[in-house]
Amino acid sequence: MTTTTDAPVRPTRASRAQKGSGQWALGYREPLNSNEQVKKDDDALNVRARIENIYAHGGFESIDPVDLRGRFRWWGIYTQRKPGIDGGKTATLEPEQLEDSYFMLRVRIDGGQLDLDQLRTIAELSATYGRDTADLTDRQNIQLHWVRIEDVPTIWNKLEAVGLTTQEACGDCPRVILGSPVAGIAADEIIDGTWAVEEIERRYIGSKEFSNLPRKFKTAISGHPSHDTVPQINDVAFVGVEHPEFGPGFDLWVGGGLSTNPMLAQRLGVWVPLEDVPEVWAGVTGIFRDYGYRRLRTRARLKFLLADWGTQRFRDVLETEYLGRPLPDGPEAPAPQTPGDHVGVHKQQDGRFYVGVALTVGRVSGSLLAKVADVVEQHGSGRVRTTAHQKLLILDLDEHRVEPLITALEGLGLYARPSAWRRNTMACTGIEFCKLAIINTKDRAAELIDELEQRVPELDTPISVNVNGCPNSCARIQTADIGLKGQLVVDESGAQVEGFQVHLGGALGLEAGFGRKLRAHKVTGAALADYIERLARTYLAERNDGEVFAQ
Numbered sequence: 153m154t155t156t157t158d159a160p161v162r163p164t165r166a167s168r169a170q171k172g173s174g175q176w177a178l179g180y181r182e183p184l185n186s187n188e189q190v191k192k193d194d195d196a197l198n199v200r201a202r203i204e205n206i207y208a209h210g211g212f213e214s215i216d217p218v219d220l221r222g223r224f225r226w227w228g229i230y231t232q233r234k235p236g237i238d239g240g241k242t243a244t245l246e247p248e249q250l251e252d253s254y255f256m257l258r259v260r261i262d263g264g265q266l267d268l269d270q271l272r273t274i275a276e277l278s279a280t281y282g283r284d285t286a287d288l289t290d291r292q293n294i295q296l297h298w299v300r301i302e303d304v305p306t307i308w309n310k311l312e313a314v315g316l317t318t319q320e321a322c323g324d325c326p327r328v329i330l331g332s333p334v335a336g337i338a339a340d341e342i343i344d345g346t347w348a349v350e351e352i353e354r355r356y357i358g359s360k361e362f363s364n365l366p367r368k369f370k371t372a373i374s375g376h377p378s379h380d381t382v383p384q385i386n387d388v389a390f391v392g393v394e395h396p397e398f399g400p401g402f403d404l405w406v407g408g409g410l411s412t413n414p415m416l417a418q419r420l421g422v423w424v425p426l427e428d429v430p431e432v433w434a435g436v437t438g439i440f441r442d443y444g445y446r447r448l449r450t451r452a453r454l455k456f457l458l459a460d461w462g463t464q465r466f467r468d469v470l471e472t473e474y475l476g477r478p479l480p481d482g483p484e485a486p487a488p489q490t491p492g493d494h495v496g497v498h499k500q501q502d503g504r505f506y507v508g509v510a511l512t513v514g515r516v517s518g519s520l521l522a523k524v525a526d527v528v529e530q531h532g533s534g535r536v537r538t539t540a541h542q543k544l545l546i547l548d549l550d551e552h553r554v555e556p557l558i559t560a561l562e563g564l565g566l567y568a569r570p571s572a573w574r575r576n577t578m579a580c581t582g583i584e585f586c587k588l589a590i591i592n593t594k595d596r597a598a599e600l601i602d603e604l605e606q607r608v609p610e611l612d613t614p615i616s617v618n619v620n621g622c623p624n625s626c627a628r629i630q631t632a633d634i635g636l637k638g639q640l641v642v643d644e645s646g647a648q649v650e651g652f653q654v655h656l657g658g659a660l661g662l663e664a665g666f667g668r669k670l671r672a673h674k675v676t677g678a679a680l681a682d683y684i685e686r687l688a689r690t691y692l693a694e695r696n697d698g699e700v701f702a703q
């Protein structure tokens with residue numbers, strides 16, 4: 153911009169707003185909050201060297217608090233909650249009073265792809281360094297707990313020896329790339345996105361080009377028609393679609409996310425061929441890095457920028473400033489017609505089969521994973537997959553191996569034909585390990601499943617029950633039929649007890665939308681099974697033909 157006078161230019165309202173938002177591309181590089189300051193002071197990826205050279209030798213007490221509560225995340229490391237602190241104290245205690253000297257360590261599994269060496273390595277690490285804990289997350293990761301800082305370098309070496317990493321598993325950077333767990337094998341897939349997942353990981357994960365984003369950044373790439381990577385709630389999603397002229401490729405969606413102000417991702421209306429996915433991904437991520445809001449962390453996710461810009465402006469900036477060329481218009485990806493959890497027995501392109509099994513609320517252990525690896529090998533398979541629904545898939549089975557495998561896995565508590573309740577209930581980490589938690593989630597959800605299987609065994613259609621331990625949405629409360637947000641509630645005697653705020657009628661896929669928060673609907677943990685039984689019975693009694701719960 154040029155001016156005809158030397159008089160100072162008064163900032164317009166718009167430029168004041170931009171400055172207030174700390175957008176780098178508009179020249180505002182001064183950190184506006186302590187998180188931004190930490191990222192500016194030292195690239196968070198550099199903390200690895202300090203862990204290896206200083207902290208692993210000096211122990212927990214030697215860790216700089218800024219690294220401990222900030223940069224450690226870029227290497228998948230969080231302090232876990234000290235045992236025995238009840239949920240009522242979560243909001244009143246300082247972080248250091250809540251945290252233990254042990255860590256959660258998140259192993260990123262891009263595309264959910266694991267071979268048996270990798271599975272056995274995670275199993276061994278869990279048993280040796282993690283008190284046999286392991287959780288399958290709803291983002292295809294596996295998390296260990298009770299890890300000591302002294303053991304972290306050894307764990308990294310062992311993971312990296314089999315091609316796994318914890319790099320950028322947490323933090324304000326590109327997190328694990330969700331990929332269809334049946335990419336390249338499903339008989340009904342539109343396009344195999346595996347190359348794009350691997351190429352983005354190779355080019356950009358661990359690169360300082362994207363290691364300082366305004367906030368976490370979630371990616372999903374799937375060419376399966378079931379939308380098995382929950383694309384609507386990712387910052388950027390490539391969704392398989394057949395272009396009438398160009399053939400199979402991807403519909404590009406941006407700006408999805410849950411937690412506060414949940415928003416569904418929106419289509420930019422373009423078609424992206426497989427070979428362009430990494431470049432387009434880098435363009436969208438670059439927009440987020442350069443134009444994303446860096447003042448308030450609660451308004452930093454990409455969804456807020458998209459809400460202000462709208463899809464047309466976002467597309468214009470992507471094409472002109474980042475790609476230097478227009479993208480072709482594209483058709484809308486078809487709405488999914490089948491569940492994306494892949495539970496059950498399915499035919500592969502090559503005539504063999506894959507089997508999806510439900511675990512109970514994603515909880516496993518190192519010793520269990522080692523047994524799973526043995527069973528998988530005994531039945532002639534060498535590949536497993538994690539999913540975005542806390543499930544495990546076993547690939548490449550000859551037909552005669554399918555039923556024996558299902559029986560063997562059932563003996564380990566993994567079900568290919570689970571009840572509707574076991575299949576569709578998810579829980580976040582909760583008070584056992586999470587510093588933000590107010591209530592216990594995993595145990596409560598596991599008990600709930602057992603109870604509902606007894607009380608309403610006739611449930612013949614999916615009703616998703618997602619249990620969260622606090623107002624965050626790690627287990628996606630807003631998109632569940634019954635979303636349960638953990639909080640303290642008052643019981644009949646007037647005492648404060650663990651309970652839930654209920655959200656009803658959320659969904660992804662065909663009926664995508666957020667559940668309604670029903671203010672009056674708060675339920676104590678003790679009354680939860682009664683409450684859900686009542687809802688299920690009412691639905692079963694009153695539904696019309698084909699009417700799903702979310703309607």
Ligand code: SF4
Binds near residue numbers: 583586587620624
């Ligand atoms: Fe922790 Fe809350 Fe996320 Fe559960 S939803 S894992 S309690 S932050």
